[in-house]
Every structure is written in structure tokens, then in C-alpha cells.
Amino acid sequence: MILPVILAGGSGSRLWPLSRELYPKQFLNIAGEQSMLQQTLLRLQGLEAHLSDTECAAPFIICNEEHRFIAAEQARSANIEHSGILLEPVGRNTAPAIALAALQALSHSNNNQQSESDPILLVMAADHHIARTTDFQQTVARGVQYAKQGKLVTFGITPNAPETGYGYIKQGEPLSQSAYAIECFVEKPDRATAEQYIDSEQYLWNSGMFMFRASRYLEELAEHHPEILAACKLALATQNNDLDFIRINAEAFKSSPSDSIDYAVMEKTSHAAVIPMDVGWNDIGSWSAIWDVNDKDEYNNVIEGDVLTVDSQHNYIHAENKLVATVGVENLIIVETKDAILVANKDKVQGVKSIVSQLNQAGRTEHVHHREVFRPWGKYDVIDLGKRDKVKRITVKPGHKLSLQMHHHRAEHWVVVAGVAKVTNDEKTYLVEEDQSTYIPLGHVHSLENPGDSPLEMIEVQTGSHLSEDDIIRYQDSYGRDVKYKQSDSPQINKSN
Template identity: 60%
Template sequence: MIVPVIMAGGTGSRLWPLSRQLHPKQFLKLCGDSTLLQQTLARLNGLDTAAPLIICNEDHRFLVAEQIRQIKLQGAGILLEPVGKNTAPAIALAALHACQEGQDPVLLVLAADHYIADEAEFRDVVNSASQLAEQGKLVTFGIVPTHAETGYGYIQRGVAFSQTGYQVVRFVEKPNREKAEAYLQSGDYYWNSGMFMFKASAYLKALSEFRPDILDACKKALQQGQKDMDFIRVNADAFIQCPEDSIDYAVMEKTNDAAVIPLDAGWSDIGSWSALWEIGNKDAHGNVSKGDVLALNTNNCLIHADHKLVATVGVDNLVVVETKDAVLVVHKDCVQDVKKVVEAIKKDGRHEHINHREVYRPWGVYDSVEAGERYQVKRITVKPGAKLSVQMHHHRAEHWVVVSGTAKVTNGDKTFLVTENESTYIPIGEIHALENPGKIPLELIEVQSGSYLGEDDIVRFDDKYGRS
């Protein structure tokens, strides 16, 4: 039995302003009509696998659950990390969880934010790798390099284990240009993809040999954990004590059982805007565009328009990205410096690196339309059957105006319906709740007024999503 383990943690900043701390790239539709996470899960179709286990940050749990619901995936588990501890502990939690009922499956460890063009080839290579994994090998997938890349780590192959797999000689950190050229010419080196396949027991045995401290901490965190709705929660206090390390450093570079199997399937980790341009569909002038774009005398650019018309004239080799609250313009040769923009935003005490103007919640989404001194305007969309928590605020009052649908409102000791073009008022300190009892989305305008309007001015008394 193969159990896919999807690593969906991380809050990367290299694809800002689309990727944000609370909405990173694995949850974005960057190359198609589905998100990278959804594409990763769909890529498993055709493989003989059990239901996948998805590992994500606590803050992303409802995003993962919603994206699974959208593709109608049944039986998937969602394991929550209270803090990020890199890949070695995360995979340890997955392996321990997979062995809880006395089973010892083969784990297929995949990143949720990778792109693979040739999915049939990917599945063929996975099936070949599973044979090595059944023999006790710790298999990593090495990407056949197409050029001398300095942004990836490399894996040097040794003697052949089989027609497709090789012994790992060594792992190499990101090289300089000269070494990358030499690796490409030798034919013995692959890019390190960060994808793996091994029996759960084989990984746990190696971890017990090389990093027993990580294994012990993960055992304790999982044993003291609990099931929470659709989520598997580990004990936060125990997991915080776990050392931080990658699977490469903790296990793969130390074990004698490491094997590498080459993968030549149009892989990309989409680690920068230029990488997204490389895999995109280009027009006759080499431009990759999405949204309302007007490109005149423009060549070899990536132009992404989320909400407005973006027009370019007489430019080359640029990345232009527009969202509701930010615009990025960067030369393709400088895309690795986008993270410096995020660092500057953090330093200035701004919030554009944390979330978009539209913020997703388990009950729906809200869009912060306007804000000023002592007031804020939001457009709120509540999914059919969903309900916000029973709550109150110490510092703000709220006016709700229903635009479409029907709202079931609890305001103090009264519960009543508010329909289109009707409104209600929630005073400061009043316990209240909002619910959509209907069959269509509920949309309303919320006007907040008061001395403090932060999201942390919420006292929850009851919440169907476990946030109280």
C-alpha cells in the first residue's frame, strides 16, 4: 500500500504579492484552473494509493480543508503542525501516524507546490521507485537537469541498483556557476527535488539511528495529540521541543540505504516569478499573461492582472503583478530579490506580506473594501449553511446591510432574519452571531466603527470550527 504524504506547509515570499504568509503559493491557481495543492492531489490519479495525508500549518487548515472539498476528495487526513520544524519532523509524524494501526505502508512524500508537466511519466517513475522502497531503500527523486542551475541542490549518483535506480554518492549544496556546468556535463548529477519514497518503518529506523531526539519528540507529540473535526492535532508543547532539521541533513546524507531515481517529466518548484514564466504558455512575443492585460511592444514578460487592466508599452523581460492591494514590477533577472521587498514591508510594520485584501475563513471570505480612522468597511460572503462564531467586541459596533441572500442574525437575546436591502445594528459589547440558512451565498456589507478595529478584538463563546 502506498500512502501519499503531501507537505503543504511553508509561507514562501518569493512569489509576493500573490503569495502571502496566510495564503502561500501552494493554495494559488498559478498554472491552470486548480491550485498547486489540487494539482498535486490530482497527479495521484492512476496510482494505486490509499487516501493521502496532508501536513500543513495550523493557520492554513481551513484552506486545505476547503480545497479538498472543492475537488471532492474523500478520506484525506489533515495533520496540523503547531509550528514549522522543517521536513524531518513532519515526515516523522506522517510515518508514525501511518504505522498506528500496525501497518507499514510505503510513503510517497511530495511537496504541494511543485509543477510537473508530464504526469504519466511521473506515475511511471513512482511505480518504479516503489519497488526499491519495498526493498528497504530510502528513495529520492532526482530531476534530470536541463541546464546548469545554481539555485538547486544536487545529488550525485553511483552504481545502479536496478534499471532505473542508483546508489546515492552524495548530496551537494547549491553550487556556483562553474561547478553547476561541470555537474551538467558529467551526467552523474540530478537536481534535488525534495520528493521521497520509502517504507514508513525504514524511515523511522533511520531516524532512530541518526536523530533519535527528533523521533522521540514526534512520538510524544503524536501520542498526546487528538482528533479535532477533520484535523489531526499533535501536542503543541511537545512538538515545540522537537529539534528542527531537514530530511536531507537528518537522514538522507547519513544513511547507506539512500537511492536516487531520475525523473524527467518537466518538473519545476516554481521558486520564482521567472520560473513561472518559463513554464507558462507564451504568445508570439514571449509574453505570459493572465487577466485583463494589454501588452504593446512588449517582449518576454510575465504580466498578471488580478482585478484591473494592466497595460505595458515598450518593455522587455519584466514581471508585472497586480493584486487588490499591491503592484510588483521587477526585472526577470532580479526576481530572487522579491523577498527583500517582503522584508522591507515587515520592517515598516505593514501587513501586505501577511494576507490579501480578501481573507478566507472556514465560513466564507471577507474583502476589506475601505478603512479609515475609527471605521472599516468589509464585504462579507457566507457560504450556504455556514455560521460565524457566537462572539462579541469590546471596542467596535457593527452595521450589517444584506446585499443578497438571507441572514439569520443573533443580536443579544433576539434571533431574526435579515433579507436583501435590510440592515441591522450590533452595539459594542453585544453578543451576536451571523448565519446563512439559505441555499445561495449570503453577501452583506459590514461597517465597523469604534476606537479599535483589529481582528483580535473578538471574544468567541461558541464556534463550529473549533476556534473558541
């Protein structure tokens, strides 16, 4: 059986201001109508048709703790089943993440008599673009026989240009017409070296996609980097399942060295194989890559949103909220969001990461989250902020409820714009309908729920001396977030609510 493992971590800082720490590129619709995670999951549909005697299980997703609800919602909205979502408490690169997947796969197989005892893992990143799905599936199918032989297979992209932003794999002796031993991995080259690689026809781009038995990866990891394996075993020993999510021991996982699978295993093993893959692959690592993979107009502009152009060519222009107009410009990246505008030369887009570093050093938040912030119950948008007041537009999904909470430094006024709100306000519980409002005084324990079957839209006006999101004491929460106090610690709450 093949178990696809989708690595959905990372912050995608080179794609700021669309990609933010709390909503990174793998969850964005930047190369099609679905998000990159959804495209990766959908790419697996139909794979089994290319496998002669091997079944394909539902994909297993690994993501950061703070992205868990986004990943789960995107899989649900695309109607894609999965085998679970494992949450990394901290990032430790790909070698530990894949070790967690392998250990979990073997543990699940041992506890489920219907599962294969040692599945083949197909490891994929959630943020890669692949233009030709059928070619991808056929190439993956060719890797199965080598994984069954105990090989650690990687898929090398057939290069079409001397790229300096990718690592390379040098092909060794042929194992068959479609697979090669690996002579070596090489780091990102300079332009002259990359041209030599292309001319030699012996090098492939390092895609970061792998296929191997779960047990074989763990055997190689035990030989070449046992500290990672030990930490991951300890982290999974006390796992906790919460809805679709698998939580592991955070302190144990933090003790793992941070290393990529390339450095930890693939460069050291004598059992590696590479299969060339020509599928229209792009790792979407920069704004210029977004321009490469999207459809262009007659002037080679990629245009998204409300945009007008005059005498402009070879640009990527993305407008979310305002009209963006250009006159006489070329080779630019222009991205407009609610709280930021990026203008960059298309040949200098690697410098976007430096902007993100400046935001971080200045203590700003534009690199962390968008003005519109997504929560498991819905979303909110901060539409105005003063010294002692903040205005939010809040959307609560049908059947969802915000945590039971209290604020020390602010009061809140709620106005329902559409739908019906069920409000808990200290000992009272009541409904607030469209065009009605309610007031939550400072220090009152309160909650908000949407009991209807359509989205609840409301305006919240906060007033007080401290309006940060850290002024919150939770007593109850439906989504596994930290609860600092028990409900019984607050005598104001009606225990029947």
C-alpha cells in the same frame, strides 16, 4: 500499500504579492486551473494502474494550523478523498513532518486490521509543477521495489540546464538500469560548478520527493537524529482528532529540532537510492519559474487578467482588479493585486524575499494576508478604511455561521445585499433579508448565519475607536478556533439560541 504524504506547509514568500503567509503559493492557481495542492493530489489519480501488486491509499496531508480550512476546502472542491489532515502547530522543516506521517501511518495500521502494517510512504511537496503525469506515475512505480527492499528512495530530476537554484545529487554505483546508489548530496552550486555537473552526466536535481517504508524511515531517524523522533512521538501521544484534522501536542512538537530530511537522514544513511525522473518538473520557487511553465503569446509574454501591451516581450503580467498596460518593456514581472503591485526584473526576482522582509520589519500586513481574507465560513474584503470606520464586503457560505462573539471597541452596521441572514443580537434572533439592515451596538454579543442554500452577501460598516481583528471575544465557534469565555459567562445571551 502506498500512502502518499503531501507536505503543504511553507509561506512561498518569493511569490509575493500573490503568495502570503495566510494564503501561500501551494493554494494558488498559478500554473493551471487548479491550485498547486489540487494538482498534486490529482497527480496521484491513476497511479495504481502502474503498480502491479500494490494498492494506493488516499493521500495524507500535512499543513500549518492556520491553513487547515483552505487545505480541506480545496480537497473537497476537487472531489478528492484524503486520509486526514495533520496540523503542524509550528514549522520544523521536513524531517519532523515526515516522522509525524510515519508514526501516524503505523499507528493507524495497527488499529485497522484492513490496513497494511507497514505502508510505503510517497512523500511529495504540494507546490511542485510536473508537466507529464504519466511519466511521473511510471517513475514512482519503479521506486516501489527498492522501498520494499528497505531502501530510502529519492527521485532525482534529470537536469536540462545548469541551474544554480537547486541542490544536486551525485549518482553512485548503479543498482539496476533505473536506480543508483547515492554518492553524495551537494548544495546549490555556482554557475561554473553547475555547468561541470551537467557535462559530467552524473548529477541530478534534488527534487525533495521520497519513497520508503514508514518503519525504515523511523529506524534511520532513530539512528541519526533521535531527538526529532522522540519529540514527534511525544507530540502524537496526545493527539486530538477534530473533523478531518489531527491536532498534536504543540509544546512537544516545538521541542523538536528543525531539520530537513536531507540533512537528518538521507545524507547519513547507507541505504539510500536515487531514481532519475524526467517529467517536466519545476519547484515554482520564483516568478521566473511561473513564466517558464505557463503558456506564452507570440511575443513570449505570459498574460493573466485585463492586460494591454505595446512593443513588450518576455514579460509575466498578472492583473487581478485593474487594467494593466505596458509600452516598450521587456523581461519584467508585473503583478497587480487589490493592495499591492510588484514590478521586478525577471533576472532579479530572488530579491522579492527582501521586500517581504521589509514589510515584516515595518510592522505592515501586506505579506501576511490579502485584502480579501478567507475564513472557514466564507471570506471578507476590506473595501475602505478610515480612522474610525471600516467597510467590509462579507460572503458567508450556505449553512455556515460566524462565531458567537462580542467587541469592546466597535459597533457594526450590517446591510444584506443578497441572500438571507439569521442574526443573533444579544437576546434576539431574527432574519434580515435582501435590502434590509440591522445594527449591532458596541458590547452586544452577536452572531451571523446563512440559513439559505445560496451565498449570503452583505456589507459591514464598523465604527469605533479600535477596528483591528484582535478586538473579538468568542463564546462559541464551530471551527475549533480559540474560545476565550464560555457562553454562560455572558448573561446577555439567550441560552435557547
